[in-house]
Amino acid sequence: MxxxxxxxxxxxxxxxxxxxxxxxxxxxxxxxxxxxxxxxxxxxxxxxxxxxxxxxxxxxxxxxxVFANSPMGAYMLNSFKVTIPTVIGAVALSCMTGFALAIYRFRSNLLVFFLFVAGNFVPFQILMVPVRDLTLHLGMYNSWYGLALFHIAFQTGFCTLFMRNFIKALPFELIEAARVEGVSEVRIFWYVVLPLMRPAIAALSVLIFTFIWNDFFWATVLSNSPESQPITAGLSSLNGQWIAQWHLVSAGSILAAVPPVAMFFLMQRHFIAGLTLGAVK
Amino acid sequence: MTDFWKSNQRRIAPWLFLAPGLFMFAVYVIIPIFQSLWISLYDWDGLGAKVWIGTANYVELWDDDAFYTSLKNNVIWLILYLLAVPAGLFIAIFLNQTITGMRLYKSLFFFPFVISQVVVGLIFSWFYAPDFGLFYKLIELLTGQSIAILADDRFVTYGIIAAGLWPQIAYVMILYLTGLNNVAPDQIEAARLDGAKGWRMLWYVVLPQLRPATFIAVVVTVIGALRSFDLVSIMTDGGPYGSSRVLSFYMYEQALSEYGYRMGYGAAIAVVLFAIMMVFISGFIWKMWRDESER
Structure with a gap:
């Protein structure tokens, strides 16, 4: 030690x-x-x-x-409406992409994998104008699903990296044995691999929950009305109105911090496992 | 049909599994990168017709003082943000003991990373606030001068970076704590028998084993530094007089704020930031690629 x-x-x-x-x-x-x-x-x-x-x-x-004199309640609700579907969507998509990239050998495997990894690191600003434009055209500006769809897509990059490495570490003999038995690939995914992915799913869920709850940039780019803004963007605009009313700003800040902090404390083991995967071989 | 599926399913299955994720990622991430490259060659307010102006946006950038201020601040961010790596390692080593309650201490130390940067920004604004902020009072007590950090163009960027370092150090600390957990005890004991201790032990025995943790820590810190937007937006809104802008914030300001809807010019700034980040991303990918091929 x-x-x-x-x-x-x-x-x-x-x-x-x-x-x-x-x-x-x-x-x-x-x-x-x-x-x-x-x-x-x-x-x-x-x-x-x-x-x-x-x-x-x-x-x-x-x-x-704070609750009586500002739309804080609505802001919090909006944050949940964006965050929960994003967690479900990104985890679901990346279970599949991670499975595909970890189990099968095909020529463009590494290329696709590194596409996800590299995309996950790009600056948000390079996506901002086209994504905002797309969201406007789809009529999803100022809606929770407009934000959630983008987040699902973007988080799939990080989640794929995570899931692929996790599945790669599982014993491959399990899959080979199932194949010898004649089990179809879809059923291998569903009945053999998915049950083993529970820890990874838990880890990613808490992590993505925190990331999305705390997102500020996309909340300001893809929404601008109190009816649809998540709490981060809402808090920022309230800060403009509550000049020098630090007791209210502080109460609002604490409210915004409670859900991710609670998530972290309840699922601490998974959270840390999620953050450090890749750092630990 | 079923025969075809049976004999080819192992070739088709990966693409079926990849399809939904790849589709979403292409629509929202890959294609927009190229669209931004394209838009940067136009003059466009986001609503009306796009007017092709070739490289005029980039020519304008070349002579834009605000752009150089942002670029300079990005370099400062990058260099100072990397202090999170040694600082995180230091705290991790300090906490890597097994006294009662240590688990709780470790998670409380990690706290700043879990809360939103918006909240961190508000907390530090209050900390620096002129006349009553704790930090303001402390400086007044120590130097006799009163300095409003966030309203002084000499200090504002450093003040924001300090706020950013707080959660970043917590993140690096957790990476190293896990890394320290996995350091081979027999090597430590062997080195100890050979008389190694303190700095030499850290440098020659421990750090080489922590290399994977260091790699991840450097990656997330560099990306975090170049992505800095939330804190600048919350704490100063780029001010005073634009002196705390960084590229990501300047881009947003040009494309989407009351200063005008210059989507083309904003896209050009984004392309420059993207190019800078691609240098680092390529480096990371190259290293990961090498590790993958060695396996």
């Missing part, structure tokens, strides 16, 4: 370490803690210049105000 396990060092060093870790953590998360505290700080505190002391009282009413 590297570095040397702390248990092998002297008792004072161990104590020092046990104190250093939480202190470092608090410093690291200081900006976030500040915002969380501000989100329950009464507006009167801010007016009196009490920005960093203890709040004079806990004003959970800030959250109520």
């Amino acid at each position: 590297f570095p040397r396990p702390i248990e092998q060092t002297s008792a004072p060093a161990q104590w020092l370490y046990r104190i250093a870790v939480p202190v470092a953590l608090i410093l690291w998360l200081l900006p976030l803690i500040g915002v969380a505290v501000t989100s329950v700080r009464p507006a009167s505190d801010l007016a009196q210049g009490n920005y960093f002391g203890m709040p004079s009282s806990l004003a959970f009413s800030n959250y109520r105000d």
Whole structure:
């Protein structure tokens, strides 16, 4: 193990370490803690210049105000409407593409694979004008499905990379055995490979959920009305209206952060497995 | 028909499985790249008729000061963003212990990466806010000067990059923590018996084994630096006076903001950014291709 396990060092060093870790953590998360505290700080505190002391009282009413005086509820709903279909669509498509690229040997296999990988890295701006134009022409501007369709297509690149590497690591004998038995290719996919892909599906789902929930660029390019904007774009426009009302901005920020954070904590193991696949051989 | 399927299914099946994904990817990713290349040769407001102007957009870029400001900021972003790699490694090494509660500590350290860049941008704007921001107060206390980071064209880009580094370091840290988990213990013990420790151990024994993690960390950091848009848009909207623009933001501003709907000019900026990124993407692909062929 590297570095040397702390248990092998002297008792004072161990104590020092046990104190250093939480202190470092608090410093690291200081900006976030500040915002969380501000989100329950009464507006009167801010007016009196009490920005960093203890709040004079806990004003959970800030959250109520955010929901009552802004379309925050609609924004959150829109985010779910875009995110959930994207997760399902991108995972479904990439299960198939990943299977095709991992199991079959054909001449353009690597070419197709690297097309997906390279496409996944391109800057969004090179796609912006044509994709916006296409979405307008399909009459999907300002709709959750216009956003979701684009996200499904784009995320398929990353998901294919992930799924293909995952399936490639499965024992190939399983597929050969099924073929000897005369099982058709479609049934091999459905009954042999798909059940083994559960961990990969879970990992990708949490990861894509977070990516799409947090997307800001496409939310601003493909929508502009409060009826259809996801929370990231909504928060940005609310920030323009709530100048200097930091208690409301903070409450809105915390609301926007809760779903991906909850997702991460519930599915932590899968999330990290998803992020690091490829880094671990 | 069924006979044909039976005897050829192994040749046809991959394409059937690929068809839906490849179709979507072609429509929304591959084809738009070429369309953008094409649009960059036109003068177009997004609604009316396109007017062919050849390379005029690129000629205009050549003399555009705002373009050079953006390009310069992109270079600063790229260089400083790479600090996330050593910083992430440092935190990973610091946290790679097994005291009680370590799992929770690790996930809390990872927190900044999970939240949206919009939220990160708002958090840091508040942190830097003149008169009451925590960071503002700290600088005032230490130097006696009051500096409004986000309103000062000397510091604004660095202030935004610092905000971007926060989640990026968390990401790199997780990559390295997993990597450290997989370092072969017997090699560490052997090196320890040979008297290696500290920096030498890290450099000669540990880092070579962390190479796959380092590769991914560099890839995601470079791509992240060149994609930076959210933070610039949220924290400064490119200001003050356009001094914190990066190419991705400048492109958006030209093509889709109140400054005008210059789709052709925007596309030309996007093409330049794409060309820069292609240099890196080709490098990554070349390395991955080599690894694939070696297997």
